Amino acid sequence: MNLLHNRICKSAKWFEKVERHLLPWALDGVPLGGNLLEIGPGFGATTRVLARDAGAMTVVEVNPKLAARLRDKVPANVTVLEGDGAAMPLPDAGFESVVCFTMLHHVPSAARQDELFAEARRVLTPGGVFAGSDSLPTPRFRLLHIGDIMVPLDPATLPSRLERAGFTGIKVEARTDRLRFRATAG
Ligand SMILES: C[S@@+](CC[C@H](N)C(=O)[O-])C[C@H]1O[C@@H](n2cnc3c(N)ncnc32)[C@H](O)[C@@H]1O
DSSP states (O other): OOHHHHHHHTSHHHHHHIIIIIHHHHTTTOOOOSEEEEEOOTTSHHHHHHHHHOSEEEEEESOHHHHHHHHTTSOTTEEEEEOBTTBOSOOTTOEEEEEEESOGGGSSOHHHHHHHHHHHHHHEEEEEEEEEEEEOOOHHHHHHTTTSOOOOOOTTTHHHHHHHTTEEEEEEEEOSSEEEEEEEEO
């Protein structure tokens, strides 16, 4: 992430937006199971809220500095792993829910995003839920990503990509600046 992006993602304003608006919208009606995995926690805005209701929670962060920083900040029910969501150091079928928020556009190619979807499916128990949200490319979003990775999802193709990864019951909804998705491990 570039410097501006970093500043936003660790700001009190972002933490408040995540808690009050983003997570309630993204997870509205999504039943998260007791053993939860989050991919791409960043500075922990999403983790902080999710950890309150989670039984055990694991987060996988690809940036070593952010993973180390987060390790000092999370509550005792959260395990922080440094790793890539597209090749996770985790066993098959170990989680009831996998979530990711505002991170998929940072994965450098659609092929790598598909690998991440396949990994989410692999680590879920059958019937487990994969859910999340991501930004859509508005002018502000493009400005924010100058000099940064930006591979936005296409809401029209996301359902078939999730289906290819082994998910069923797929729902994708888009508004101007953001999409949310939910799917079941088939
Ligand atoms: C914009 S931040 C969002 C963080 C947090 N989910 C939030 O909403 O505040 C995206 C995070 O995803 C991480 N990330 C990007 N690609 C990743 C991957 N392949 N595996 C795990 N984490 C990844 C980045 O390092 C960054 O910390």
